[in-house]
Amino acid sequence: MKPEIPKADLLDLPSAIAIIGMAGRFPGARNIEEFRRNLENGVESITVFSDEELLQAGVDRKLLANPDYVKAAPLLEDADQFDAGFFEYSPREAAIMDPQQRLFLExxxxxxxxxxxxxxxSGSVTGVFSGGGGVMSTYLLSDTHFNPQLTGTTASLQHVGNDKDYLSSRVSYKLNLRGPSLAVQTACSTSLVAIHLACQSLLTGECDMALAGGTTVRVPQRTGYLYKEGNVFSRDGHCRAFDAGAQGTVFGSGIGVIVLKRLKDARRDGDAIRAVIRGTAINNDGSEQKSSYWAPHAPGQTDAMRRALAVARIDAGTVGYVEAHGTATVKGDPTEIRALTAAFGPMPADSCAIGSVKSNIGHPESAAGVAGIIKAVLSLESKTIFPTLHYSQPNPEIDFPHGFYVNAARKPWPAGTSPRRAAVNSLGIGGTNAFVILEEAPERPAEPAEAERTCHVLTLSAKSPEALEALGQRFKTHLEEHPADSFADVCYSASMGRAHFEHRVAVVASSCEDAVAQLAASDTAGQAHAGQVQDGAPRVAFLFTGQGSQYVNMGREL
Structure with missing residues (x-):
């Protein structure tokens, strides 16, 4: 019999951590908004290559003739691109940095x-908790054959630019963040473990804000893989989580980062809260009754789930969605459902949906957990349960209990007697499990009404004219897609929530529509004001003339 868990309202929960920001790059999605649209529309972002594409990418022609060679992979758009100038990297140093480090920094x-x-x-007590992909997916391994100098020596640019140890501390250094900075490595559960550690650091007061997430960028991108019977790879290049046709997973790339604060601090500071983490837990399977080091273990997962539910102080029956690890492997999916069934106990029929983002984007390894978190947050925000792809009939090895069901079509997530809640599960080879309980953001406290100005000033800035133009286009697109946003709030956030750089433009407008028109127009003189400011305070020099009041060329030398 499960022990009774004392319940608590969100605002009274000491473990509550607010998610106040998110960013990511995933196959088929250059940002979170594109990722949301793909999830809503049930888009599979796994690319099938032609022989010509693979030959051009350097794949051996003999390999293409092998019937077990699967010509598919999840592609990460612009994985080789990096805004080195923004972060003040020289072209030489940027060129030898692993794309995992470059894109995680961005x-x-x-x-x-x-x-x-x-x-x-900058200068705040902000922690960074992250992990990157292993040697099987790195830039270093893939390019050493062509560029032997890439390995470098200990503490060289080559070493620091490619070693996993420096992923978090590079962000801390470049952004001047002074909280804990930890590199985490637990295989496929890496980024969810990093999120757990970030939450713990916030709760113990080690930091006031935290960045947490993970990154995997497989190099080369345009290549398939060899299927082998009994291995974890998919036979047909699709990830069919929980389905009778499940044959394995498709490994790919992805980067995800979330920004965390203690809930009470986020509410005090007026942060826009996207969702709240009620509880987290991690553990390891150990070896008792476990078939192998590689195998998943239901009792270990169940223990992590129960611990997270206890920290969250909720009844498992109030969780309406579980973003599962869901790799579509022969042992993995049935084991995970057994673990969930044991942890959650009896539930009303069809009360909790199950899904897996891997059916959309493949398995981004170290970034898998944070991809699941971002998907769950987007689901809570949109009050929608996104479809899990390629599911038609259940895996015969899975005995689905009455409470759980795989959600194969997009559906609204109606309000219930308790707030909407979701859970995210992640596990890695070696047995490190992580489980996180999320709840939809609480209602924002009522703000006193203020007299609305007739006009507001939208201020944008960047480090180059080209970047400023691109930023203006992004703001224009956002305002077009969100015309109901408070233009005053947009202007406030642009002014106070963003760093200010040398190249600037200011638009005086009365509404989102007015600002869009001005950003789109080419002749906005008199309303849009652009210019370049001096970077930093003016430099002062002194000239001491000695006994004479002047001498030849003194002004020129000054």
Whole structure:
């Protein structure tokens, strides 16, 4: 019999952690908004290659003739691109950095911007908790054959630019973040374990804000893989989680970062809360009754789930969605459902949906957990349960209890007697499990009404004219897609939540529509004001002339 868990309202829960910002790059999605649209529309972002594409990418022609060679992979768009100038890297250093480090740094900055904290994060007690893909997916391993110098020596640019140890501390250094900075490695559960550690650091007071997530960028991108009977790879290039046709997973790439604060602090500071983490737990399977080091273990997963539910202080029956690990492997899926069934206990029929983002984007390894968190947050925000792809009939090895069901079509998530809640499960080879309980964001406290100004000033800035133009286009697109947003709030966030750079433009407008028109127009003189400001305070020099009041060329030398 399960022990009774004392319940608590969200605002009274000491373990509550607010998610105030998110950023990511996933196959088929250059940002979180594109990722949301793909999830809503049931898009599979696994690319099937032609022989010509693979030959051009350098794949051996003999390999293409092998019937077990699967010509598919989840592609990460612009994985080789990096805004080195923004982070003040030389072209030489940027070229030898692992794309995992480059893109995680970019996403960390974007997550702070999404949180409205890019303007004041520098110098703050902000922690960074992250992990990257292993040697089987790295830039270093794939390119050493062509560039032997890439390995470098200990503490060289080559070493620091490619070793997993430096993923978190690079972000801390470049963004001047002074909280704990930890590199986490637990295989496929890495990023969810990183999120757990970030929450613990916040709750113990080690930091006031935290970045947490993971990154995997497989290099080369355009290549297939060899299927082997009994291995974990999919036979047909699709990830059919929980389905009778499940044959394995498809490994791919992805980057995800979330920004965390204690809930009470986020509410005090007026942060836009996207969702709340009620509880987290991690553990390891150990070896008792476990068939092998590689195998998943239901009792270990169940224990982590129960611990997280206890920390969250909720009844399992109030969880309406579980984002499962769901790799579509022969042993993995049935084991996970057994673990969930044991942890959650008896439930009303069809009361909890199950899904797996891997059916959309493949398995991004170290970024799998944070991809699941981001999907669950988007689901809570949109009050929608997204479809799990390629599911038609249940895996015969899975005895689905009455409470759980695989959600194969997009459906609304109606309000119930308790707030909407979701859970995310993640596990890795070696037995490290992680489980997180999420709840939809609480209602924002009522703000006193203020007199609305007739006009507001939208301020944008960037480090180059080209970047400023691109930023203006992004704001224009956002305002077009969200015309109901408070234009005053948009202007406030642009001014106070973003860092200010040398190249700037200001638009005086009365509404979102007015701002869109001005950003789209080419002749906005008099309303849109652009210019370049001096970077930093003016430099002062002194000239001491000695006995004479002047001498030849003194002004020129000064």
């Amino acid at each position: 996403c960390s900055w974007e997550a702070l911007e999404d949180a409205g904290r890019a303007g004041d994060a």
